[in-house]
Amino acid sequence: MKALDGIKVVEFAAFAAGPAVGKHLADHGATVVHVESRARPDGFRTHYPPYKDNIHGLDRSGLFALCNNDKLDITLNLKKMPEATELAKKIAAWSDVVIENFSPGTMGRLGLDYESLKKVKPDLIMLSSSNLGQTGPHAHHAGFGSQLSSLAGFTHLTGYPDGPPQILYGPYIDYIAVAYGAVAILAALDYRRRTGKGNYIDIAQYETGLQYLAPILLDYQLNGTVADRNGNRDPHAAPHGAYRCKGTDDWCAISVHSDTEWRALCRVMGDPEWSADQNFSSFEARKQNEDDLDRRIGEWTRAFTPREVMEKLQSAGVKAGVVNTMKDVYTDPQLAQRPQWVELEHPEIGKMHYQRPPFLLDKTPPGPSKRAPLLAEHNAYFYRELLGLSGQEYERLVREQVIY
Amino acid sequence: MSSNDREAGLLSPYRVLDLTDELGFLCGKILGDLGADVIKVERPGGDSARRLGPFYRNQPDPERSLYWFGFNDNKRGITLNLQSARGRELFLQLAAKADFIIETFSPGYLDGLDIGYAALRRINPRVVLTSITPFGQRGPYSRFEASDIEMMALSGCMSLTGDPGRPPLRVTFPQSYGWTGSYAAMGALIAHSYRQLTGEGQQVDVSAQACLLWAFSHAHTFWDLNRHVEKRAGSFMTGRSITGARMRVFWPCKDGYLNFIIYGGEAGRRTNQALVDWMDSRGAVPQFLKQKDWKTFDIAQVTQEEIDRMEEPIADFFAGVTKTEFFKEVVKRQMLGYPVASVKEIFEDPQHEARGFWQQIEHPELAMSIDYPGGFAKFSTGDCKIWRRAPLIGEHNEEIYCGEFGITKDELEKLKQDGII
Numbered sequence: 006m007k008a009l010d011g012i013k014v015v016e017f018a019a020f021a022a023g024p025a026v027g028k029h030l031a032d033h034g035a036t037v038v039h040v041e042s043r044a045r046p047d048g049f050r051t052h053y054p055p056y057k058d059n060i061h062g063l064d065r066s067g068l069f070a071l072c073n074n075d076k077l078d079i080t081l082n083l084k085k086m087p088e089a090t091e092l093a094k095k096i097a098a099w100s101d102v103v104i105e106n107f108s109p110g111t112m113g114r115l116g117l118d119y120e121s122l123k124k125v126k127p128d129l130i131m132l133s134s135s136n137l138g139q140t141g142p143h144a145h146h147a148g149f150g151s152q153l154s155s156l157a158g159f160t161h162l163t164g165y166p167d168g169p170p171q172i173l174y175g176p177y178i179d180y181i182a183v184a185y186g187a188v189a190i191l192a193a194l195d196y197r198r199r200t201g202k203g204n205y206i207d208i209a210q211y212e213t214g215l216q217y218l219a220p221i222l223l224d225y226q227l228n229g230t231v232a233d234r235n236g237n238r239d240p241h242a243a244p245h246g247a248y249r250c251k252g253t254d255d256w257c258a259i260s261v262h263s264d265t266e267w268r269a270l271c272r273v274m275g276d277p278e279w280s281a282d283q284n285f286s287s288f289e290a291r292k293q294n295e296d297d298l299d300r301r302i303g304e305w306t307r308a309f310t311p312r313e314v315m316e317k318l319q320s321a322g323v324k325a326g327v328v329n330t331m332k333d334v335y336t337d338p339q340l341a342q343r344p345q346w347v348e349l350e351h352p353e354i355g356k357m358h359y360q361r362p363p364f365l366l367d368k369t370p371p372g373p374s375k376r377a378p379l380l381a382e383h384n385a386y387f388y389r390e391l392l393g394l395s396g397q398e399y400e401r402l403v404r405e406q407v408i409y
Numbered sequence: 410m411s412s413n414d415r416e417a418g419l420l421s422p423y424r425v426l427d428l429t430d431e432l433g434f435l436c437g438k439i440l441g442d443l444g445a446d447v448i449k450v451e452r453p454g455g456d457s458a459r460r461l462g463p464f465y466r467n468q469p470d471p472e473r474s475l476y477w478f479g480f481n482d483n484k485r486g487i488t489l490n491l492q493s494a495r496g497r498e499l500f501l502q503l504a505a506k507a508d509f510i511i512e513t514f515s516p517g518y519l520d521g522l523d524i525g526y527a528a529l530r531r532i533n534p535r536v537v538l539t540s541i542t543p544f545g546q547r548g549p550y551s552r553f554e555a556s557d558i559e560m561m562a563l564s565g566c567m568s569l570t571g572d573p574g575r576p577p578l579r580v581t582f583p584q585s586y587g588w589t590g591s592y593a594a595m596g597a598l599i600a601h602s603y604r605q606l607t608g609e610g611q612q613v614d615v616s617a618q619a620c621l622l623w624a625f626s627h628a629h630t631f632w633d634l635n636r637h638v639e640k641r642a643g644s645f646m647t648g649r650s651i652t653g654a655r656m657r658v659f660w661p662c663k664d665g666y667l668n669f670i671i672y673g674g675e676a677g678r679r680t681n682q683a684l685v686d687w688m689d690s691r692g693a694v695p696q697f698l699k700q701k702d703w704k705t706f707d708i709a710q711v712t713q714e715e716i717d718r719m720e721e722p723i724a725d726f727f728a729g730v731t732k733t734e735f736f737k738e739v740v741k742r743q744m745l746g747y748p749v750a751s752v753k754e755i756f757e758d759p760q761h762e763a764r765g766f767w768q769q770i771e772h773p774e775l776a777m778s779i780d781y782p783g784g785f786a787k788f789s790t791g792d793c794k795i796w797r798r799a800p801l802i803g804e805h806n807e808e809i810y811c812g813e814f815g816i817t818k819d820e821l822e823k824l825k826q827d828g829i830i
Contacts, residue, residue, distance in 0.1 A: 008603035021626065033599050052674045054648055055631045067630030119789070138787075141763035146740045147676070148747065151646075155668035156736075156747035158755055160659070162581045163570060169644045169659045170666050170749050171578060174569040175626030183623070184591035185439075185785045189793075191598035192443045196419040196791060198605060204419075205789035212766055215755065215782045216435070217587030219479030222782055224463035225752040227475065232752055235581045237558060240462060245558060247567060247576040254640075256577055258562035319553045326559030328577050331629045331639050334565045334622065342548035345619055358633050363619035364596030365545070368611040369603045 007034025008369040012194065015100040016040060016076075017083075017093070017117070019047040021179040022134045022150065022210060023106035024072040026186040030102075031075035032362055032372040038096070038387060039073055039378070042082040043409050046380055057354045063380050064353045070377035074349070074359045078378035079387045082409040083115050089407050090116045098125040099392055101197075102190055106134045108147035119205040128203040130193045134186050138209030150176025150210065157214035164234040171234075181217065182210035243291040244270075244298050247328055248306040250314055256328035257311040259302065259318060264288065269321040274305045349376040384408060418444010419791040423508040423601075426450055427484060431458045431583075432617060433513040433541040434480035435590025436597065440509065441483025442784050442793050448503070448809065449484040452491075453828055455802040465775065471802065472774070478799050480590075482770065482781060486800025487809050488830050496829045497524050502814055505532045509597055511539045516546045526612040536610040537600040541593050545616035555617075557583035564621030569628055572643040588624055589617040646670055654713040657720055659749065660727040666749040667727055667735050671719060673708025676745055681706065683742040684723070693726045768795045806830055 012035040016027045024039060024047070031037040041047050049069035056065040081096075083089050094117070097103050103122060105112055112118050112133070119131050133139055136148045154160055154177040160170040186208050193204040215222065221232040237246040237258075245260040261267050264287070271280040279285070279301055284294040291298055306314050311327040318325035329337055335346060335358055343365065346358040359373035388394045388408065402408040415421055421444035427437035428450045441447040449456075459471035466473070489503075490496040501524060504510060510529065512519065519525040526538050543560050544550035550563075558579050561567050566584075567577035593615040600613050622629075628639040631648070639648065645655040649672075660667045672680060682703045688694035698719060727735070732748035739746045748754065761767060768783040784793035810816040810830065824830040 006603075006607070008599045008606075010606075025623075029595060033602075048674070055627075055634045055637070057634045059635055059651075067634045068627040071627050071630060137760055138764055141760045143740050143758075143760045146743070148745055149676075152668045152670070152745060152747045155749045156755075156758075158750050158752060159580060159584075160668065161666075161749050161751045163578060164644075165572070165575065165578070168572070169661070170668075171570055171572075171644055172642070172646065172658055173580070173624075174566075174628050174639070177624060177626075180623040180626065181587070181591065184588075184595055187595045188439055188443075188591070188598060189786045189788070191595070191602060192419040193788065193791075195598070195601065195605065199422070202790050204791065207787040208785070209764070211760070212764075212782070213785050215766075216591070216785050217584060218582060218752070219782050220463060220476045221582055221752050222755065223475040223479055223779060225756060226780055227465055228463065228467055230463065230467075232582055237576060237579055238581070239558070241460075242556070247558075247562065247578075249576070256562075256567075258558045258567065258579075260556050260558050262556065322554070324554050324556055324559050326553075326555055326562040328562040328567045329565040330568045331565055331625075332632045334629050335632070337563065337618075339544050339548045339550040339563075339616075339618060340622075343545055343616065343619065345622070354634065357630070360622065361619075362596065362599075363592050363616055363622065364539075364599075365614040366596070366600055366603070366611055367614075368609060369600070 006369070007371070008366070009033040009035040012036070012102065013100045014038065014102040014104060015096050017103065017105040017107065017112070019106070020049060021072055021176055022182055023104045025180060025183040026104055026132065026134070026190065027076060028072050028074060029183070029187045029362065030190070033369065037076040039076045039078050040081050040096070041078065041380065042080050043381070044082050044084065050380065062353060067354065067357065070351065070354060070357055071360060073377040074373040075375045076378055077383035077387050078380060079384050080381040080409055082407060085405070085407045086116065088402070088405070092402065092407060093117055094122065094125045095392060097122045097129060100126070101130060101194070103129060103131040104134070104186070105131070109133070109135050109139045109144045123203065128197055128201055130190060130197060130204050130206070132186055132190055132206045132208065134182055134208045134210060136209070137211050139207045150179035153210055154178045154214070157211050158218055159214065162232060162234050165236045166234065178210050178214040182208055182213040185213040185216070238295065243288060243295050244302050246299055248299070248303045248314070250306045250311045251309055255311050257306055257314040257325055258328060259314070259323065259325045261323065266323050267291070270318065270323045273317050273321045273323065277305070347373045349373060351376040352379070414792070415444050415446070415796050417792045419788065420445040424448070424506060425509040425511065426503055426507045428510065428512040428514070429541065430456065430513050431461065431476070431480070431586050432543070433511055433590055433593060434458070435587055436511050436539060436541065436593040438480055438483055439591060439594040439785070440597070442795070444792065445509070447484040448805070449481055449486045449800055450503070451486060451488050451802065453488045453830060455488070478779070481799035482795050483797060484800055485805040485809065486803065487806050488803040490829050491522060491524065493829050495824070495827070497522060499829070500524055501528070501532055504529050504536065507533065507536055509537050509539065509601070511541065511593070511597065513541045516542055516551045530610065534610060535604055535608060537597055537604055537613060538610070539593055539597040539613040539615060541589060541615040541617070543617045545619070546614045557585045560585040560617045560621060564618045564624070565629065566621055566624050569625050569639060569641055571641040573641060577641055584624065585617055585621055588620045589615065592620040592623070649673070649708055650711050651709055652712045654711050654716045656716060660724055662727050662735060663729060663731045665732050665751070667730070667732065667746065668749055669727070669746040671708070671716065672745060673706065677708065678703040678706060679743065680745040683744045687738055687742060688722070688726050691726070693722070695722050698722055770795055770798050772798055774801065803830070
């Protein structure tokens with residue numbers, strides 16, 4: 006038995022912020038229906054690389070697959086009002102949870118706002134995830150996570166002290182909102198179980214991002230300090246950085262948080278003469294001479310692979326970690342041991358690594374167990390068998406391109 | 410305490426014992442934001458993370474850590490020494506009444522003290538024990554130690570950040586703790602769902618390294634599908650054009666930087682047109698850009714030469730614009746793009762005030778109140794907000810040990826002298 010068996014979820018959602026929430030619920034047994042339309046397929050299917058073998062195709066997107074395993078995929082052309090609206094309401098009435106991440110106001114224009122859906126499903130739980138929230142002067146401004154990560158302060162905090170801000174890969178902040186969105190739905194489901202009451206949840210991805218930055222928001226308010234990017238430096242540790250190792254572009258992160266750790270690092274390096282210098286004898290001294298310190302440590306690491314550096318230091322009680330590449334994450338021994346990935350076969354993509362939850366639950370083993378669905382793959386199954394449309398009704402809606 | 414307030418939260422019937430360091434702070438805080446009764450259990454003298462800055466008025470002091478304030482609000486606080494037999498006895502009494510326990514000790518530490526999951530399950534089979542570590546309870550790295558930078562490295566995040574040729578970067582303010590705490594809260598609540606159905610608790614084994622895999626979205630799938638390794642590309646976006654053209658993301662402006670990208674797709678074309686209109690209204694658009702037909706513009710085919718030619722006048726234009734002006738115009742013109750905000754601009758953003766995001770919380774010990782970032786979501790039924798500031802060291806010892814567990818004040822005093830509380 007899975008933790009969310011019997012929970013029915015419908016996504017009027019695209020890209021990451023909505024569907025990745027549904028993915029986590031699907032991994033734990035919820036029946037999740039991803040609603041799209043041939044008139045407007047999920048943007049990850051249409052314009053967001055990578056596509057298998059660099060050949061574009063609606064069923065060839067890696068990112069769509071990553072966010073939609075274990076789901077049913079149906080099409081419904083919401084622009085075909087009022088019939089599509091009625092059908093969408095019928096789907097909402099069937100569900101326990103609706104997830105949407107259109108621009109604020111869109112669900113209302115489609116006649117599918119919470120007030121309308123509540124009439125057909127009084128205890129409905131609905132999550133709206135948007136850039137800036139459903140209310141406020143900027144509510145209607147739509148955008149992508151890759152830029153919202155700048156408005157929310159993250160890119161300002163990333164980069165070398167002498168240079169411009171740096172990109173955080175992809176729609177970074179979206180996946181912060183995903184964790185909070187899933188938490189919000191799980192809490193609302195628990196509340197409904199106890200009280201019978203539904204819920205409308207308004208998540209501003211912006212506000213969820215700021216949760217990660219609370220201390221520096223307080224620091225500005227109380228001390229007037231504007232937190233800034235500072236490479237890999239840390240106020241509480243020295244050395245603290247990524248050091249070049251043997252190889253072309255191979256690195257290992259090392260950090261030293263106490264004098265005990267410093268002495269252990271020196272021992273592993275063979276107690277070189279410079280390490281006894283008073284320039285490095287205390288935390289304060291190491292901080293003052295940090296450029297020099299980084300250079301000397303980099304000279305030592307250059308002779309070893311990142312893995313050798315990590316293993317030598319970890320066995321001496323010094324924190325160190327290989328800078329894994331995007332290839333390494335599939336073979337990293339720790340991730341492989343959990344195991345973090347599940348290989349599933351897809352008719353167009355072939356074998357792909359799908360992502361397991363970052364937490365293990367031994368009593369309720371999670372997915373992924375089914376590959377991502379093809380566009381419209383489950384139309385007949387969902388509309389006929391789960392929603393209970395008659396064959397005639399279904400055929401008519403397909404013919405009239407409502408189910409499209 | 411404003412217990413009536415807390416009862417308006419969705420998770421108010423539940424009690425959480427929080428035995429975490431910074432790796433797990435946010436997990437308990439999230440449950441607290443939703444109304445759960447969270448008790449932070451610190452070692453006598455206070456948690457070591459109280460030494461983390463920044464500090465109130467820049468005065469290092471365990472009672473003035475803003476790091477502590479920011480991630481331990483919505484918790485009450487008690488002290489307890491788990492190294493002593495009497496301390497463990499008290500812990501098991503607390504655990505018998507808890508719905509959730511969250512901990513960040515090294516794998517095996519609690520088992521070594523006979524208060525691990527096996528012992529907890531015996532006294533409270535319903536309990537959900539969320540164990541948060543850098544790499545998980547088992548496996549080749551389970552004994553490794555790591556702070557933020559090592560977790561950012563081993564998860565792969567750093568390989569995507571920084572200039573080619575310079576060291577890979579982490580984010581200067583630690584991010585791994587946030588990712589881990591929030592995904593751990595998801596895990597705890599999934600185990601809770603199962604417990605509500607079956608009556609059975611379980612241990613939730615959270616790996617920070619695994620949580621961080623979501624922080625870079627799909628970068629790894631380029632390898633999986635096409636044997637291409639995505640790498641750090643500085644402040645440029647790659648992978649959008651088959652010609653290999655890279656697009657500028659960060660543009661110097663009058664008072665900092667702007668995030669703007671020449672995108673394709675429907676929203677991109679609309680944005681490009683809106684920018685040209687805006688530049689035109691200032692007489693700052695060259696003819697070739699003004700005459701560009703955005704409807705046929707194909708980002709996937711664009712060459713570096715074409716991009717460079719377009720970016721030059723845009724760069725000149727942005728150099729004369731302030732962040733505030735840019736933000737106002739992108740909202741008005743429905744363009745994609747945002748200023749690169751610092752905490753200062755975040756504070757000044759009128760959106761937060763309009764949504765009541767900031768919450769004023771009393772700090773009687775400092776004789777002031779402080780504006781906190783508020784709840785992470787708005788619920789139509791049930792509050793998600795800050796109910797109380799973070800606890801002082803042992804602030805609720807008497808309230809909890811004497812009030813709930815029948816320990817007399819004299820006994821409490823004795824336990825303090827013995828270094829147990």
